[in-house]
Amino acid sequence: MKKSLCLLLVLLLTVFFCLSASAAAEGPKENFKLTGFRVSWPESFRQTKGTLIFRDLGCANYANPVLFAAQFDYLAGGQSVVLGRVFLSDFAPEKLGLILNREDDQEYFPLTSREDMYYSYLGPHAESIEELPAEYREECRMIASQIPEALKSVEIFDPMDPVKAFNGDTLRFETTDLDGNPVSSADLFQKNKITLVNLWGTWCPNCEMEMADLAQLHELMQQKGCGIVGVEYETQPIDNVRQFAKDFLNKYGITYPNVLKPGNNDIFNSLNAYPTSMFVDSNGKILGDLIFGAQVDTYISTLESLLASEDLSLPEAEPAAAPSQGGVFTVTVTDGTNPIQGVMIKFCYEGPDGTCTIQPTDMSGKAFFNMEAGKEYEIEVLMATGYEKPEETSKATEPGELTLVLKKAE
Numbered sequence: 001m002k003k004s005l006c007l008l009l010v011l012l013l014t015v016f017f018c019l020s021a022s023a024a025a026e027g028p029k030e031n032f033k034l035t036g037f038r039v040s041w042p043e044s045f046r047q048t049k050g051t052l053i054f055r056d057l058g059c060a061n062y063a064n065p066v067l068f069a070a071q072f073d074y075l076a077g078g079q080s081v082v083l084g085r086v087f088l089s090d091f092a093p094e095k096l097g098l099i100l101n102r103e104d105d106q107e108y109f110p111l112t113s114r115e116d117m118y119y120s121y122l123g124p125h126a127e128s129i130e131e132l133p134a135e136y137r138e139e140c141r142m143i144a145s146q147i148p149e150a151l152k153s154v155e156i157f158d159p160m161d162p163v164k165a166f167n168g169d170t171l172r173f174e175t176t177d178l179d180g181n182p183v184s185s186a187d188l189f190q191k192n193k194i195t196l197v198n199l200w201g202t203w204c205p206n207c208e209m210e211m212a213d214l215a216q217l218h219e220l221m222q223q224k225g226c227g228i229v230g231v232e233y234e235t236q237p238i239d240n241v242r243q244f245a246k247d248f249l250n251k252y253g254i255t256y257p258n259v260l261k262p263g264n265n266d267i268f269n270s271l272n273a274y275p276t277s278m279f280v281d282s283n284g285k286i287l288g289d290l291i292f293g294a295q296v297d298t299y300i301s302t303l304e305s306l307l308a309s310e311d312l313s314l315p316e317a318e319p320a321a322a323p324s325q326g327g328v329f330t331v332t333v334t335d336g337t338n339p340i341q342g343v344m345i346k347f348c349y350e351g352p353d354g355t356c357t358i359q360p361t362d363m364s365g366k367a368f369f370n371m372e373a374g375k376e377y378e379i380e381v382l383m384a385t386g387y388e389k390p391e392e393t394s395k396a397t398e399p400g401e402l403t404l405v406l407k408k409a410e
Contacts, residue, residue, distance in 0.1 A: 029155075032056040034270060035068040035088050036159035037111075037119060039150055045143065050076030050136050051263060052083075052143070056270040067117075068159060072147060074140050075263065077133035083144050084123045086111065086151065088159070093120040107148060114156050121151055163289045166267055171197065171284045175262040178232070178242045178249075183259055190282050192227040194306055196299060197278050199231045199261070202248045204274040210294035211252035216344055216382045217299060218256045220358045224307060230258035231268065279306060296385050297342040300360045327399025331367045331379060335387070336405050339365025343406070344383035349375050358382065371399060381406075 031038045034056045045052055053073040068088040074081045089096050093110035100122060102108060107123035129140050174184045189195050198214065200207035218228045232245045242260070249258060261268055267286075277291040279302060287306055291298055333343045341361055347369040348356040359367040371377055379394040379402060387406040394402055 030054060032070045032086070033157075033160045033165055034162050035070045035086060036114075037070070037086065037088075037154050037156045039154050041150055042146055045146075048143070049139055050074050050132075053263060053269055054266075055272075056266075057272040074132075074136075074143060076136040076140070079132050081128045081132060081140060082124055083140070084121060084147050086154075087120050087122065089118055089120070090116055091118065093118055096120060109148070111151055111154050112156055119154065119156065121148060123148065163292070165270070166278070166286050166290060167288060169267065169286050171265075171267055171278070171280050171286055173262040173265045173268070175259045177257060177259050178246050180242060183257075185284050188229050188257055188259075189280055189284050192221075192225065192282060194221075194226040194287070194303065195280050195282075196221070196226070196228045196303070197231060197280060198228060199233060199268065199271060199274060199276045201233045201274055202245060203234070206294045207275045208248075208252075210275065210296055211249070211254060213296045213344075213383050213385065215253045215255070216358065217296060218254075220300075220344065220360065221303065223358065224303075226303065226307075228256040230254070230256065231261050232258055233261040233268075233274070279303070296383070300342045300344075304360070304362075327371060327373075329369045329371050329377065329379075329396050329399055330401040331361070331369070332401060332403045333361050333365045333367075333381075333384070334403065334405055335408065339363070340384070340387065340406060341365060342385065343367075343381060343387070345369075346378075346380045346382045347371075348378045348380070371396065373398070 029038045029040050032054075051074070053075060055071045055073065057069045057071055067090065070086045072083040072085070074083050087096065087100075091099070093108075096118070097108050097120070100108070102122060103125055105126045107121070109121055111119040111121055113119065124144050129137055129144065132140055172185050174182065177183050196217075202208075214228060214230075221227055230249075232241075234241055245258065245260075263269075271290075273292045275292075275294055277295075277299065279287040281287060288302065291302070329347070331345050331347070333340045333345075339361070341363050343361045343365075344358060345361065345367045346356060346358050347367075349372075357369055359369065361367045369377075375397070377396045379396060381389045381404065383389075384406055386409055388409050390404060390406070394404075396402065
């Protein structure tokens with residue numbers, strides 16, 4: 001009897017240790033919420049000589065049949081290898097496999113399906129691994145061979161809207177600024193009530209298109225205790241990238257902090273559109289939806305909405321109430337029929353103790369400025385997205401109102 005109990009105990013312990021070893025070998029689940037799947041990578045993926053980057057690309061810039069994609073990269077010795085991609089498409093894998101531009105050495109197979117949507121996997125080019133430094137190739141091959149096995153147990157769920165995917169998440173990172181100094185997100189965000197984080201690249205025409213406007217917007221945001229942080233991302237290696245980026249920014253008078261994109265940040269790695277912008281609070285919490293593309297008007301209206309939010313407990317924007325001496329000057333901007341919101345107006349006293357105030361027009365097309373008696377102020381349209389700015393400035397010496405009619409830009 002005792003012998004039987006001992007054998008049973010040994011069997012139970014063996015099963016227990018086998019299960020424990022299995023659990024230890026399986027790492028934590030990783031969610032790809034834009035493409036709609038989660039997977040458990042082997043624990044060995046957490047400790048590698050090279051750098052593993054798992055990117056949830058969301059809406060992919062591939063052929064039309066591919067709706068969403070996730071990508072797995074291995075970085076080492078200044079080289080990058082695509083270890084594989086997961087595609088989500090309404091084309092069956094067999095048909096999608098014929099459309100994808102893949103080589104004979106690339107492994108490709110279906111993963112699973114949900115309703116009329118199909119998940120499939122495309123592996124790496126074997127020859128791409130040979131381009132890595134020799135000391136990394138074996139590890140890269142090992143990881144590439146384990147990814148398909150891990151994906152066979154993939155779990156799927158409804159993909160999130162890319163715009164809303166990170167609402168409420170906390171953005172944290174460590175990187176370097178454009179002078180090579182180490183910097184963290186906490187260093188950057190805690191200085192501001194709200195920070196606009198703008199992901200951009202020197203190669204991106206839409207990014208360049210909004211740079212001058214961002215320089216002006218930063219002046220406005222500083223008046224309200226807020227700021228902008230640029231995150232510079234290059235798709236191709238550039239010699240002396242920091243100086244290259246600094247020269248680029250200097251052309252547009254950018255003075256707000258800019259840093260190099262950190263390579264291990266899940267949120268940044270999931271973004272596949274440039275520019276992409278987001279607002280965060282002083283702790284890095286993402287406030288609201290992501291903003292894709294150059295949308296300066298949206299930045300302004302979102303900022304105003306956030307500043308007025310009771311949840312943030314932030315002070316109101318500078319009041320338009322008249323000072324003890326002087327009064328309020330109102331600038332109204334229209335297209336001849338309708339008011340124009342979001343036009344940046346600069347209101348300056350150019351004397352020895354000169355001051356400037358920058359305000360956007362509100363929904364009624366109005367911007368309000370305090371002015372002191374006996375001083376002459378200059379009024380200038382700094383930014384009017386989609387409209388032609390007046391070439392001449394206006395002047396005011398006493399409280400009153402000025403109406404500006406802008407023409408749409410051709």
